[in-house]
Amino acid sequence: MTTRTGQRGVGPLLRDWRGRRRMSQLDLATSAEVSTRHLSYVETGRSTPSRELIIHLATHLDVPHREQNDLLLAAGYAPAYSELGLTSPTMRPVVATLESMLEAMEPNPTLVMDRHWNLVMANESAFAWTRLVAPELLGPPLNVIRMTLHPDGLASAIDDLDEVAAHLVHRLRRQLGVTGDPVIADLLAEAESLVTTTVDPVDFPNADAAIEVRLTVDGEVRQYLSVVSTFGTALDVTASELVIETFFDVTDRRT
Known part of the structure; x- marks a missing residue:
């Protein structure tokens, strides 16, 4: 699937966002109340995150709406937010x-x-x-x-x-x-x-x-x-x- 993020999987993209926010895996896992081990599996692609988990992690990473859609698309899910022109x-x-x-x-x-x-x-x-x-x-x-x-x-x-x-x-x-x-x-x-x-x-x-x-x-x-x-x-x-x-x-x- 080709998205605005190319062919990269959701795990590496989440890892990039965590790095951009200067959060360790422990920081994010603690904030989002998920296990560090599961987060590690998600980031390395060993575990496929649910749609709900992606949105949950993105919220704790303060990922904007547009980029949250990109994360979901990279995982094979439909976008969470519409993207309509002002003429719609x-x-x-x-x-x-x-x-x-x-x-x-x-x-x-x-x-x-x-x-x-x-x-x-x-x-x-x-x-x-x-x-x-x-x-x-x-x-x-x-x-x-x-x-x-x-x-x-x-x-x-x-x-x-x-x-x-x-x-x-x-x-x-x-x-x-x-x-x-x-x-x-x-x-x-x-x-x-x-x-x-x-x-x-x-x-x-x-x-x-x-x-x-x-x-x-x-x-x-x-x-x-x-x-x-x-x-x-x-x-x-x-x-x-x-x-x-x-x-x-x-x-x-x-x-």
């Missing part, structure tokens, strides 16, 4: 919710991005920023990392570019560590090639939470607080990977 009729409630959120957040610029930082949806205030960006960077797909850090993108208008760049690099490193996604690895390499920041990305332990961004537009400095949210309980792969980022205008206009 089943996804209409998700799209309607996003549209309502985008409208409600006006005039604060708000973006919806997919797993690879490609723009999926945005409100009018966010689209207004694209006039600061060279046309060749606007896609499709419009990649938010590239649009932000490229010299012909928003970079020239961001006053605190060092901090913003370090924050984004840290988020990409965290995402790569969680997913192992080769596309994210390429995007991280591109981001690191675009920045010359002296700010250490490790200074952002809460990189997925919030950061202040100062943007100069038409000679006026605007200060925004960026806040990230997700569909944390989504049972569809596409929905679970969406990231909503809102830039709340916190500019002090006192004279």
